[in-house]
Amino acid sequence: MSRILVVGEDTLCCALGERLVAACLPDWQLAQPSIDTKGVTKLQPSLPRYLSLARSLHPVLCIADTDGQCAVELRAKWLPQAHERFVLRLAITEAESWVLADRQGFAQALEVPLNKLPQCPDEESDPKRLILTLVKKSKIRQFRDEVVSSADPSKPGTGYNLHLGAFVRGQWDAKRAVEHSPSLGPVNAS
Incomplete structure (x- = not known):
């Protein structure tokens, strides 16, 4: 192998x-x-x-x-x-843009409204901040409490990497994500 x-x-x-x-x-x-x-x-x-x-x-x-x-x-x-x-x-600009690019998976896993996710997250100037803004409105309290810092809501909380990593490893779909993220797609050889 x-x-x-x-x-x-x-x-x-x-x-x-x-x-x-x-x-x-x-x-x-x-x-x-x-x-x-x-x-x-x-x-x-x-x-x-x-x-x-x-x-x-x-x-x-x-x-x-x-x-x-x-x-x-x-x-x-x-x-x-x-x-x-x-x-x-x-x-482009951050790995979080690739996370957001699986719009359907992200919305389902983190229980946030699908219509609030960008169609092209590569164009977001601060994808990490967008994730924090979205997760603040999650239907799941644990995500709101752990992904977003309670001391400063503009910063990641102690569970940021834990929960986003779990989403990526378990549910994130590269095929769905590539539809919304040109930087994730095939590299142009020219």
Whole structure:
């Protein structure tokens, strides 16, 4: 059985990477638990190491946010030497846009109104803040209490990664999501 390593900027990126592997490469398995670099400032300098690993051992899928920067410029800056066994996918603007892109799944799982979800979450300037705004209105109190900080409703709560990660790993559908997120779709080779 083929193996792949998933590397993510944060826990949500790791969860999305795992789910993408499961959806797109169902006969593959993870080489080891996903590597959460705990931020882009730690991810970016480690890319040469992961690229070397992809060349010598097994493929690597790396997921990160663009944080509003141009994805093409970031890719060229971070990965001047591409390799077919190293896949760098950049979510526009944040990985949360990919989470929101499965509109139906997100609305059902977090019990929020489907009509409040954007048709194209890649165009949202702050997808994380949108998730917090939506979850504040969830029908499930546990989500309202744990996903959104009680001290500052504009910040994630202690259960943010737990609940969003559980949604991604258990219910998020890449096929539905790609319909609403161009940055999640196939990479243009030109």
